[in-house]
Amino acid sequence: EPEVTQTPSHQVTQMGQEVILRCVPISNHLYFYWYRQILGQKVEFLVSFYNNEISEKSEIFDDQFSVERPDGSNFTLKIRSTKLEDSAMYFCASTPLGVGYGYTFGSGTRLTVV
Amino acid sequence: AQSVSQHNHHVILSEAASLELGCNYSYGGTVNLFWYVQYPGQHLQLLLKYFSGDPLVKGIKGFEAEFIKSKFSFNLRKPSVQWSDTAEYFCAVNAPSTGGGNKLTFGTGTQLKVEL
Numbered sequence: 001e002p003e004v005t006q007t008p009s010h011q012v013t014q015m016g017q018e019v020i021l022r023c024v025p026i027s028n029h030l031y032f033y034w035y036r037q038i039l040g041q042k043v044e045f046l047v048s049f050y051n052n053e054i055s056e057k058s059e060i061f062d063d064q065f066s067v068e069r070p071d072g073s074n075f076t077l078k079i080r081s082t083k084l085e086d087s088a089m090y091f092c093a094s095t096p097l098g099v100g101y102g103y104t105f106g107s108g109t110r111l112t113v114v
Numbered sequence: 115a116q117s118v119s120q121h122n123h124h125v126i127l128s129e130a131a132s133l134e135l136g137c138n139y140s141y142g143g144t145v146n147l148f149w150y151v152q153y154p155g156q157h158l159q160l161l162l163k164y165f166s167g168d169p170l171v172k173g174i175k176g177f178e179a180e181f182i183k184s185k186f187s188f189n190l191r192k193p194s195v196q197w198s199d200t201a202e203y204f205c206a207v208n209a210p211s212t213g214g215g216n217k218l219t220f221g222t223g224t225q226l227k228v229e230l
Binding site: 004031033035041042043044045048055056058092096103105106107108 | 148150156157158159160202206216217218219220221222223
């Protein structure tokens with residue numbers, strides 16, 4: 001069964017540093033997403049990406065965040081200057097078309113900001 | 115505000131007991147409804163989904179859920195749980211009619227522990 005792959009599985013970074021979280025969505029999927037889950041809290045939508053541009057973003061997704069699909073296979077989330085409160089599990093997901101066609105999540109990257 | 119509520123945060127059951135986890139949402143209009151499971155250290159996996167048609171939806175691993183539009187509910191059920199069902203369960207809603215596009219809004223999750 002096709003999978004969404006995320007790397008690294010765990011990243012520790014110092015406050016103020018830039019981090020890039022990487023995802024390889026399923027190859028024939030067209031929509032890509034980032035979600036995050038702060039420990040003990042619910043999974044929250046960050047951003048959706050379609051046709052090489054952001055299609056929707058949440059209030060959380062401020063100027064510190066950016067997404068990119070640099071090479072047609074990877075989908076990255078960059079946090080420019082990390083804060084302690086960015087510590088969370090970040091999930092990438094993809095869908096072939098709309099949500100009705102199935103939402104596949106990756107196994108997540110646990111980001112710890114110290 | 116539009117939201118998804120899961121009222122049971124922690125549930126402990128013995129093996130073979132029946133399970134019902136509550137999920138309520140506050141969106142008007144058409145909604146697409148999902149239940150996901152997250153086993154320890156693993157990613158979110160889809161248990162079942164409802165888009166239209168029969169409001170009783172059957173999913174994987176013996177789970178089912180019933181969409182009751184009048185109650186804005188989509189409760190998850192399993193007649194007889196197993197120790198391997200120990201996991202966190204998330205209800206999620208997609209509400210395209212309210213400008214939600216393709217995003218999912220999740221509930222806070224229910225941690226289920228099944229004891230032998």
